[in-house]
Amino acid sequence: MPGGRLTQQERQQIASGVADGLAYAEIARRLDRPTSTVTREVMRNGGPAAYRADLAHRATEHRTHRRKQTAPRPAGAPPQADGRDADAVREYEETFTTLLMQSGAPKMMARVLTCLYTTDAGSLTASDLVQRLQVSPASISKAIAFLEGQGLVRRERDERRRERYLVDDDVWYQSMIASARSNAELAETARQGVGILGAHTPAAIRLENIARFLDFVGESITRAAEQAREILYTKPETTPGHTAEPSTDRG
CATH class of the missing domain: 1.10.10 (Arc Repressor Mutant, subunit A)
Structure with a gap:
């Protein structure tokens, strides 16, 4: 049913x-x-x-049989916050991971990203990820390197000098800009082929069309990302002794 x-x-x-x-x-x-x-x-x-x-x-x-035989949650494992249904959370994480995989992310990278997005702190250490995902430190290191290269996570040191991996409001902006930069590089490479293959040949025309398309998409992505970042995440400026108030001008 x-x-x-x-x-x-x-x-x-x-x-x-x-x-x-x-x-x-x-x-x-x-x-x-x-x-x-x-x-x-x-x-x-x-x-x-x-x-x-x-x-x-x-x-x-x-998997069902193994789950029934699983030992109780270790004492060091974080409990579900705010009365969340653990099964519902797990189901949601699997759905989110699957969609990330559909968009092109390898499975381990998708699992790590989902884990970071669904933790309230928005940041975890390598040991946290190893414990939560039950994988090797090498797998986490490889996944983080991939995600960092895509602009989807960033690193910082906490007060105990431990390296933490973070996702925040700025991550998707940085990822979009990285995508636009990649498009620009591909467009430039396509244009190099135009001169090599002959400006009026079918192959060169195809490459020129690719370059023009990528230029347009890349510029659109950059413009949209900058506008979204400014509108959604820029905090209003305040002057000393004054508290910023929401604007009533919707024009």
């Missing part, structure tokens, strides 16, 4: 839909399930190229 665990028959329908090239939304509609359920099911069990209904069903049964 909708909202319960997927049955083996439903997994077979998902496998058939994936093999037929159906969108996850269409498969979900036929099953009367949320699209996120189908997306998470496929991505958690090998992705569209490797999804197999019988293997996915056995893997889910194994």
Whole structure:
């Protein structure tokens, strides 16, 4: 039934839909399930190229059995804050991770980013991440290096000189600017090919069109990111002895 665990028959329908090239939304509609359920099911069990209904069903049964046998939460592990439902939080984290993977992030990088975004502090140490994700320090180091290269996390030292990894309001701005910079570099490289291949050849025309497209997209991304940052995250200036008040001018 909708909202319960997927049955083996439903997994077979998902496998058939994936093999037929159906969108996850269409498969979900036929099953009367949320699209996120189908997306998470496929991505958690090998992705569209490797999804197999019988293997996915056995893997889910194994995870369920292992979860029931899991030891109580270690004393050092942080409890769920604000009365949050631990199962609901875990389900949400899996959904968020799956969507990040769909957008191109490798699995471990997606897990680390989700972990950072869903912690109230917005920052964790390497040992925190190792404990939460139950992976090796090397895996965390590799994931952080990737995310930092994409402008999605930043590092800083806390008062105990420990290195912490952070996500904050400025992270997505920096990521968008990094994306625009990458587009600009690709556009420049495409234009170099125009002269090499001959200005009026089909290949050169194709490269010039790529460069023009990337220029336009990159400039649009930069402009939109700067406007969003200014509107959403810039704090109003205050003068000594005065408290900033919200503006009533909506014009």
